[in-house]
Amino acid sequence: MESLLQVLRAAGETTRLRLLATLGESELSVSEITHVLRQSQPRVSRHLKLLTDAGLITRFREGSWVFYRLETRGPYGELAHKLLELLPADDPVVMRDRERLADVRAERAQQAAEYFKANAAEWSEVRALYVPEQQVEEAVTSMMEAERVPVLIDLGTGTAQMLELLSGIAETAIGYDISHDMLNVARANLERKGLTHCHVRYGDILLLPEPAGSADVVVIHQVLHFLDDPRAAVVEAARLLKPGGRLLIVDFAPHEVESLRESHAHRRLGFPRTEMADFVSDAGLDMSAVRDLPPGQGDSAQLTVSIWLAAKPHDAQRNRSHLNQKQADVQKESV
Template identity: 55%
Template sequence: MSIESVRPPTDIPFPEALAMLRAAAEESRLRILALLAEGELSVSDLTDILGQSQPRISRHLKLLVEAGLVERHREGAWAFFRLREGGFGLVEPLIAGLERGRPPLSEDRARLEAVRAQRAEAAQSFFARLAPKWDRLRSLHAPEATVEAAVVDLLGARPIQNLVDLGTGTGRMLTLLAPHAARATGLDSSHAMLSVARANLERAGLSRVDLRQGDIHAPPFGRGSFDLVVVHQVLHYLDDPARALREACRLVAPGGRLLVVDFAPHEIEALRETQAHRRLGFAAEQIANWLEEAGLGPVAHRDIAPADGTEHPLTVTLWLAEDRRVRSDAQPPERAVA
């Protein structure tokens, strides 16, 4: 989502508006807001970019959070900051109109690019260690491009307001779908994988996608928060996939959809050892029953056969389900857990 897409909120209480403007009316904090307009950053990132001490940066961020301009979320031992949705609208014209071609903003932007390059290099180094295993798995099923084309085709042209990718991994589904969503969020339990996803999304020009660290069995989001929930190649790693799918269904808004992508049943036992798979695929009936028990009705089911000549072919299966409730008949979404 671009900064231009944010619209100022209406009816802001005068004390809150004054607090927002006072918080922004300081050089370092205004520079921080300009940087966060480019995407989420950590205290360490901002320390490197602005050349200020960590306590000083933390103090500025605390004031911006208290004023409702910035929000904070934890990722293991790390904390990331981003512009707060809604609260930013009041100072949007100011941030959008800043001249970025001259110091200090031009220098900040150059250092931001350097920080992102370092982050991308570290993420690539981590992923390079995993690549042989991933390449081996990809060789057993249809090309990723074929699967992704099927995902796009199955979802169709229906608008996406709020998207969440549970178990986002490298962020590939976000890279594919976030450009078509008003807002996109990725959840993963691994800080290292989120670092890979963050680097991949920034490389794709999608730096304002929200990434969260959390458990897919207990996602930190309110009921009915998303009109599209994606669970892509995750269930076969889980001890309790049924519970994870119930939690995914809980997040679907009235009239919203859930997309599940995983393997059909197979007998490649070696994947338990080489890829840490807990389940050897899922029957269509099994997934359909879990979805129905959670209150979602099936919409579509599609099998993608493996490419010819693979040693141990795997079939990739897509399931698309929909919440049949009418939006006006449902309770408003619960607030997400911070």
Template identity: 45%
Template sequence: MLSLDEIVGLLKASGEPTRLRLLALLAEGDLSVKDLTAILHQSQPRISRHLKLLYESGLVERLPEGAWVYYCLTRDEAKGDLIAAALRHLDRQDAMILRDRDRLKQIKQANAQQATDYFRQNAEHWDELRLMHVPESAVEQAILDALGDIEIDQLLDLGTGTGSILSLLADRCRGGLGLDSNRSMLAVARARLDGPDHGHLHVQQGDLLDLATLDRKFDFITIHQVLHYLDDPSAALQEASRVLQPGGRILVVDFAPHDHEFLRKDHAHRRLGFSHDVMRRWMHDAGFEVALARDLQAQGLDGEMAADPLTVTIWLAEKAEGPASEGTASEGA
């Protein structure tokens, strides 16, 4: 519940055209200051000033990532309900709102195209590029350790890339499907999985943010080094939850927070890693309970500790049988 003064303060904070437009855009997913500046066609200082007021009022939250900051709507239930009520009555056909949504769509398409172009150019050398981040052999062993004696009936690998995870878990599942939007990547994956031991594994083109076309449920889902390419990683977890059986498990592998800005420019990364707190919150919102969170620190090619290491984190979570509830996560080192 909110007090009278709190509600008055929230209404004052949101009761301005630019700030209401910002709240409407953030209802579509996390966005950076750069994104919001481009959409609203206003100066960066002006947008930052409005976001500061929304943040101080508790209507939005900040997600710092290196030199960038992403913003999202508050996770506070009472404040979130107040925002939702206001936006529910906002005319979505209003000319300004339509223009904002159109620019948002253009930015997301441009970001997706950048990632697609990058994947196409690097598909054949994808596994070599991953050596810059962390030894893949160490990640694969950590994945197998995390799985333990878990038996997999139907595996879904989202953003399968070159099919490395399907190949790794080939003898651990009865059937496996890899989904990727990039045909160049799928061509490499098909070549990798062309053999008698992989007859139960298949790949197909698809969008991990739209799994409505899948005709079956899965009991295990993997998302390996994919979320940092997405504008809204939490949306991928929500969509994965839709096709995961109750009691099924999801395994996410991605970077811990870092400051390597060159990965945005040169390697199409949209997010500079994810903290344990952020991932747990997203998992919880998607109906998962985190069971394991393990950090793997990168090493140099000579086996020595890298000077400025990228850390890879493995999260293993289970889909709740009922309504989403707070997980009782345990962390490994």
């Protein structure tokens, strides 16, 4: 009872209720919040700490910046959303805050558009090398099916393309990326589509802050070919999955377009099925399906897009035994 009373006391104040309403619509930095609420940074920070300690909002760091958002998981996250449902949408204070929030979003969208425009030619050059993106997306959605899941995590989310595509199957979707510029683009894209249950975070996809077994679906879309150690990314994805969870990987099949190394920082020129099968097996997952999307005949494209779907076994003991055996094999080879 005392815990619940603490949470209710944290929410039961004008500025903090305004904060909940604002953060329910967008994740914001402290400077952006001060613009919306028209209050000093020290005062805003005090209110944010109370709400964070109460579990009604979540705080996360992105480089030198700190962002806040309404909590989406846990009992107090549910309570926060219930409180906002009771808040009149036509309240004059809330409406003024919403107008200033629109200014913040517009500025963010402008910054994202400038970055996207500066890099659009480079992205288009790579996309011209394989089948139209729509075909890739259709294949992804057909393999994932329409079963709704509580949590989806996208590793190396980029512009949040996969979050947008798969937003309909997840109650909460979180994308991680190590590029601040890409995160700005992703946030602008998600806000433009009104996908308030989709969030992006700054983070190294090889060492994420998410606890083990926190995700029902993990996606790695066109990321592995940039990495020094793609196997480690698959292992980290497997760590995030609950028993029965699924891992979706989209990348290139083996190719010989050497220019991608120098012009676009591709460290790997695709992945053969056998190698990806080893990655998945080493991570304690079972391969469920593989699909290739080769370029059409007479097409200028040169790359085949491969899609791998794997699942984490429900039998945790079998999974541990499998990993122990792999570790023993590695030790024998090293000896």
